[in-house]
């Protein structure tokens with residue numbers, strides 16, 4: 409039920425009652441006819457007899473049926489209709505007839521003269537058909553073979569136009585010449601009075617407007633249709649990435665992980681690289697790989713004592729490491745950038761954790777990262793990373809493998825393999841591969857490792873504390889799950905909004 413203004417009211421009414429003149433005539437004809445007659449057996453014939461448009465009659469029948477004024481059965485049949493060429497011959501005669509008529513009764517005419525006298529298409533079609541029918545003798549000179557012919561083609565076409573029956577042979581030849589085609593026809597049969605029949609349609613009030621409520625005694629209100637479907641609600645829709653992200657979040661939460669705060673796309677080189685023991689001359693720190701900020705180009709503050717320990721470990725090592733042996737520059741660490749991985753968030757969190765009395769933690773994050781990459785069908789300059797880490801005393805590579813098994817099994821990927829890899833901040837490091845049943849091969853799904861002592865110890869974490877961690881992209885599983893093979897169809901300005909409105913909910917792995 410809705411309250412509408414009177415302007416809206418008139419619009420609503422026009423949908424429900426017949427407004428234009430021809431429709432009014434059709435409605436009056438049908439209701440009037442049924443007042444004195446049992447039924448209308450065929451809406452097509454009814455329309456033809458009254459010289460009314462059959463489409464109009466159909467619309468009115470449908471509408472009257474909806475309001476139960478009448479009952480009707482749908483009628484389907486195939487009819488023959490003339491093509492444009494057929495219509496032309498029905499009106500003007502067939503080309504062979506024209507051709508024949510142009511050939512003199514006696515003697516002959518040269519083919520060239522004949523051609524000059526006739527339209528090109530009439531000459532072409534007419535000559536072949538007339539020859540085929542043995543009406544004329546064709547050579548350089550053309551002469552009649554018979555004295556009199558009948559234009560059967562024209563007659564047959566006229567018969568069809570009038571809805572008359574025709575023998576199969578004639579039909580076949582007209583069809584072969586594409587002068588007629590069969591067309592599906594729909595109409596109504598058995599149109600009778602319905603339970604609400606009246607010779608004239610009553611106009612019901614449909615809405616609870618102020619005016620209608622004031623005049624309610626005079627008005628008849630339309631019954632409510634409780635089975636009618638409501639207007640589709642215009643609501644927000646989750647992007648596929650967000651649906652898959654929810655699945656990952658659920659898995660992490662089921663496994664007891666807490667979410668890290670990822671609300672800073674802008675990060676300093678220090679947290680993104682230096683704190684992770686990534687040397688300052690590492691190629692990833694080049695502007696070809698990383699987006700640096702112009703303004704503000706540098707970070708305002710860093711924890712000075714920790715910065716000092718990070719500088720030390722880079723330059724000369726410590727904690728059992730030899731370091732990288734180079735001049736560590738503060739200016740390089742100060743540079744602002746768009747974070748290239750969510751491991752920047754992990755480094756901040758671990759540093760914060762190291763400040764208090766040690767407590768084991770399981771952390772995760774899922775958010776956006778940026779890399780200065782050439783854009784193609786599988787790469788954009790920004791994507792989402794999923795990252796998990798566990799921080800506890802005495803963890804081993806076996807724990808990492810076990811946790812990854814548990815994590816990916818929950819995603820429905822129980823078959824895993826690991827390949828030694830390199831990250832500046834993990835040792836050992838492993839690429840994670842999963843067996844893809846559909847593709848029947850091993851596909852790389854993520855990267856992992858144990859954070860280096862050179863990263864953890866300067867933060868102040870106890871010596872026996874180990875951190876196992878892994879990361880993967882959110883886009884890749886999303887594209888696989890939703891069958892999208894071009895990343896630009898998933899993310900960015902070319903995304904089809906209908907895809908977002910219509911894509912199904914997502915369930916991954918085991919329930």
Ligand code: PHE
Nearest residue numbers: 749751855856857877878879
């Ligand atoms: N930061 C890594 C990447 O960007 C992923 C990773 C996270 C690797 C944690 C090891 C440990 O690919």
